[in-house]
Amino acid sequence: MRKTLLALFIIISFLAKSQTTLHGDYKIIDIGGNGYGDYTRSVILLHEMYNGVDIDRNYAVGTITAMRGSMYALSRFNIVQVNTYSAYRQVAGSLVASDDDRYQNGVVWKLKTCLYNGKKYLAVEVPYGDSYHDWGFKFNGATSSTAENMKCVSYEVAGQPVNQSLISNIEDFNPGMIETHAVSQLNITGKVGIGIPNKSSDMLAVNGVIHSQSVRVDMKDWSDYVLHDDYKPRPLSEVKTFIDGNHHLPDVPSEKEVVESGLNLGEMNKLLLKKVEELTLYLIENEQKDNIQQEQINILKKKVEALSNPAGTTKGNEL
Secondary structure, eight states, X not given: OHHHHHHHHHHHHHHOOEEEEEETTEEEEEEEOOSSOSSEEEEEEEEEOOSSSOEEEEEEEEEEEEEEEETTEEEEEEEEEEEEEEEETEEEEEEEEEEOOTTOSOOOOEEEEEEETTEEEEEEEOOOOSSOOTTOEEEEEEEEOSSOOSEEEEEEETTEEOOTTXXXXXXXXXXXXXXXXXXXXXXXXXXXXXXXXXXXXXXXXXXSOOOOSOOOOOOSOOGGGGGSTXXXXXXXXXXXXXXXXXXXXXXXXXHHHXXXXXXXXXXXXXXXXXXXXXXXXXXXXHHHHHHHHHHHHHHHHHHHHHHHOTTOOOHHHHO
C-alpha cells in the first residue's frame, strides 16, 4: 500500500504544473513532463483557438525549453520560440526552434492543431526521441488562454495510441505570419534548408523553385582549352559508337546519374560549352573539307569543259 501511494505521489508530482506570474500575462510556467517516460510522443497545448465560434484573446509569446540528461544519462536539449494568437475569428502563429538532433532523425518542433476535451487548440509537437525529456518542459513569456494553457498531453507510447478519449485530430498548422530581418547584412555560418531539412553536405538545400534575376557561379577552370591547337576532338565515328552504346554524349552525365544525384549547374555549363566548341571545330573542319572538295570540283569542271571542246571552238565559229 505504501509503495502504491509513493508511486502515485511521484506521478502526481511529475505531472504537476507550477506557475509564477511576474506581471500581467508574463509568466514562468513549469509545464511538467509527458507522464509516461521513454518512447512517448506528445504535444504541448499553447492555448485555445477559433473553431467556428467567436473567441476572446488567446496568445503565447515566449520560449519553451525541453531538457534531459545528467552525468550518467544521454542529454537532449530542444528550445522553441513560439509566437501564436487567436482572437475573434483569426488564428496565426510562427515558431523558431533550436534542436539538438541527438538521434539524427530530423525531428523538430512543429506547430499543430488538435482537439482536446472538445475544444480546439494551437499546440507544438515535442521533438521525438526514444529517451524522453526527463527534466520536463518550461515556458517563459507572456500567455493567456480561455481554456488549457501550456499543458503537455501525450498521444502515443511505444507505438500505441493513448489518451484517445481526450485528444484527437492532431494536424499540421500552416504558419500565417511573416518574419522580417531589417539588417544591412545577414550572416549564416551553417547549412540552410528551405522547405526541407538539409542533411547533405551542401550549404543550401531548397525544395521548390528558385526565382532570381541573376546567378553567379565561381569556376576553377573553363572549357576554352578545347580551342587550343593541341586539342583534338574525338572522331565523329567514335562519337557515334559511344552514343549507340550509351545513349548520351561523351563526358555528359547520363539521365540516370542526373535523376539520382542532380545536376551541377557550373560543371554542366562548362560541359555544354565544351560540346559547343567541339561542334564548332567539327563545322570548321567540315567547311575546310568542303572548300577543298569545291576547288577540286571546279578543277574537274574545267577539265571536262576542255575535253568536250578541244579546239576551243564555239557554235558561232562553226557557223
